[in-house]
Amino acid sequence: MTDAPALAVTGATGKVGGLVARAVAAAGVPQRLLVRDPRRAPDLPGAEVRQVAYGQDAMHALEGVEVLFMVSGAESADRVAEHRAFIDDAAEAGVDHVVYTSFLGASPTSTFLLGRDHAATEEHLRRAGLRHTLLRDNLYLDVLPEFVxxxxxxxxxxxxxxxxxxxxxxxxRVATTVLLDPRRHAGRTYDLTGPEALSLDEVAATITEVTGREVRYVPETLAEAYASRSSYGAPDWQVDAWVSTYTAIAAGEMAAVTDHVERVTGQPPLSLRALLRP
Incomplete structure (x- = not known):
């Protein structure tokens, strides 16, 4: 295993993990891509592919890995248990440092219910004794137009x-910077936000202005929010999580704006207007 990559990246077939894997490859650093479906893994120089999924035995995929980028798993009722099992395998395999994508303000009492999953995962990282860096992301700018x-x-x-x-x-960009110099960021928690805190009225107005699509914000009561999402056929826990995204905004739990993106990368974060601009 001496020639195996010491850096592993999960989620390379997804959005954030894929961006990180490509940036690591562009930096000329060997890596192991840990993916559920090897057929979908990006073909990158210096990358080897191992098939693994959260909730499965991961020892074979983690052997020889020193630094691990752990993208949080897909939303599910079992996500925390799957995260814990993966972390336990990482500790047993001798992984030294885990960089984990958490959520802003992760806490056992987060209004955003999935923030509680992230808090439980963070706590398990600590209990496992693994060196770690926490990337506590706010909601993604990229998904706001998808909410329309x-x-x-x-x-x-x-x-x-x-x-x-x-x-x-x-x-x-933050994750890649940390992965390429992990010891500098060991024990750190970064609250990753954009450059501004927008109301949903302002989000709607910005989407309208930049894209030309007429978008408006329609405030709902809790009862209306549950009723408008009942047609999707999602399980109760998922509907609760969807609704709690908005109640967390109302509670002010997603309003923070920090300089952590620029502090780590040396570049300011993108605004919604810049992201939407062709």
Whole structure:
């Protein structure tokens, strides 16, 4: 195993993990891509591919790895248990440092229910005794246009709360910087946000101005929010999580704006306007 890459990246078939894997390859650093479906793995110089999924035995995929980029798993009722099992395998395999994509303000009492999953994962990293760096991302800027319905309405019980959303590209730049010099960032927690905190009215107005698509924010009550999402056929825990995205905004838990992206990378984060601009 002496010739095996000492750096491993999970989620390389996804958005953030894919950006990180490509940036690591561009830097000329060997890496191991840990993916569920090897057929979808990017073909990158200096990269080897191992098939693994959270919730499965990962020892074979983690052997020889020193630094691990752990993208949080897909939303599921079992996500925390899967994360814990993967972390346990990483500790047993001798992984030295885990860089984990968490969520802004992760806490056992987060209004955003998935923030509680991230808090549990962070705690397990500590209990496992693994050196780690936490990237606590705000909501992704990239998904805000996807929240707009076919009628041009951005609906949710967010009140007049504000959101310091961050671009996936900026999260990936921070992650890559940390992975290429992990000891410098050991033990650090970075709160990753965009350059401004916008209300959903301002989000809608910006999408309209930049794209030409007429978008408006429609505030909902909790009852209206649950009713408008009931047609998707999602399990109760997922609907609760979707609605809590907006109630967390209303509670001010996503309003923070930090300089951590620029502090780590030397470049300011993208704004929604810059992200949408052709």
């Amino acid at each position: 319905g076919p009628d041009g309405a951005l609906r949710g019980p967010a009140g007049d709360g504000r959101l310091g959303a961050v671009a996936r590209a900026d999260v990936a």
